Amino acid sequence: MCFLSLVQVSFAQEVEIEVDAEDREKAIRLTDQGISQIERGNYPAAIRDIEDAISIDSTFHPAYINLYSAYINTQGDKSNLIKLLEKGNRVFREDDELTYYLGYVYYEKNELEKAIELFSEAIRYSKINGEDFPLVYAYHFNRGNAHLKLARYQKAVEDFSYALKLNPDHPDILVNKGISHYRLDQKSQACRDWRKSVEEGSDTATKYINQFCR
Incomplete structure (x- = not known):
């Protein structure tokens, strides 16, 4: 038995992909096994199960x-994760979550320009799909972190400011926004961010205040 899986390829268009019902059941079962392995902390086994699921049904x-x-x-090589997330992005076009995850893999690899490109794509898609998804603030936060690492401090401030609109009072965003302000010679704004971060429970911000805000 087969059924049709609707896969979004743009904001206004969908395509139908035929999926065998038995394959879908296998993919669900393998993914559930993988989730159980994740809960046990057995990540290599989880990866094997879920990669098998995707090989059987790439639309799940x-x-x-x-x-x-x-x-x-x-730890270690994530080249196959990159390959499969790229595959997912071909199946699920304009999927901001998958695009963000792919960007974060590149961020962890310190390939910051590629990460920024993908975070920016995720942000564009979130404007279409809706910013109410709880993870959207992280798209801006981590693009800001990439800009911060590249010494693009004004761009970092802009990203951190938008992230705070979506997730107000997040202590880590406030810490990094303060660092960016400090690098821009905006000490009073930096100290204001750090003090707010301390109010939200950050220990890291206390160290910056003691060092730079006396």
């Missing part, structure tokens, strides 16, 4: 999400 969206969750808890 939760498999990609959980594959990322498994890989992100491991």
